[in-house]
Amino acid sequence: MQDLATPLAAWYATAARDLPWRRPGFGAWGTLVSEFMLQQTPVARVIPHLQAWLSRWPAPADLAADAPAEAVRQWANLGYPRRALWLHRAAVEIRDRHDGVVPRDVETLLSLTGIGDYTARAVAVFAYGDRHPVVDTNTRRVLARAVEGRAQSGPPSRRDLDAMEALLPADVATSTVVNAAAMELGATVCTARAPRCDACPLASACAWRAAGYPVTEDRRRRQARYEGSDRHARGAVLRTLRDAAPRPVALAEVIAQWPDPAQRDRAIDSLIADGLAEASEELLRLPR
C-alpha cells in the first residue's frame, strides 16, 4: 500500500480548521464533552453548546454533583438527548471510580457509559497523545475511497480499526496528527456528496480516483422519515419537559401535546424506560 500518512500529515499542517478542542491545553474533560456532543451532531452546532457546558461544569465532578435533569436541560436541542444522560453518568463514574480524572486507558474509557470504540480512542489520542487508530465516519469514507477504491464506506466494522492501524506511522506524535488528518480530510475535502478531489492531498494515491470514480454498491439503508415518527413524538414530549424544567409538567399538558394517543404513550413510556423522564402522581419531569 502507498504511504498515505506522509501527505496526510503535511496537508493537515496547512489545512486544519481552528476548532476549540484543538487548542493547546483544552483538557481531557473538554475533549470528552466535545466527543459526546459530536456523536452525530455537526461541528457548527456543537461549538456554542460546548463552551456553555464547560463554563458551567469545568470538571467531571462539577457535572456529577448536579442532577441528570440539568444535563438534559443544558443539552438543549443538540439531539439524541440520551447522550446528555450518558455524559452525566460517565461523569459520576469518573468521580466515583477514577478520582475525578478522565481515564487515559482505552479499555477503561470503554467501560464508561456512552463511550464506544470511537470516543474511547479519540480521548486517548487527542487528549492524551497516545497511539491508537481513531475511526469515525469521515475516516471510514477516506479509507473506502483512497484504499479500497469504493465510492462510499460499507457498514462500520472492527476491521476499520485494523485498516487505520495499518496506515499509522510508528512515531506517536505523528500518528496523532494522521488520525486527525484523516478525519479532517473526510470532513472538508473527501466529503460524502461532492468530494473536492482537485484539492485532495491523496489524489495521486487514491484508488477510487485511479479506477475512474466507479459507482460502487451502496448498502446503506435510507434514514427513516422523521416527521410523524416515534422519534418525533419523543422529541416533542422531551422538549416540553425541558422547557418547563425544573417545574414538572402535568400529564394532561403532555397529552395535549401530541395528537396520536398510542404514539404519545409509547413516547412517554420509552422516555421513562431510558431514564430521560420520571413519572410521579399525574406529573412528568426530567430525571432527578
Next chain:
DNA sequence: TAAACGTGGGA
C-alpha cells in the same frame, strides 16, 4: 447485525 435514537441545514 440491525434497528432505534433528534435535530437542523444544505442541495
Next chain:
DNA sequence: TTCCCAAGTTT
C-alpha cells in the same frame, strides 16, 4: 418538498 447527511452507542 424531500432527501441526505452529520467526530456513534446501545440493545
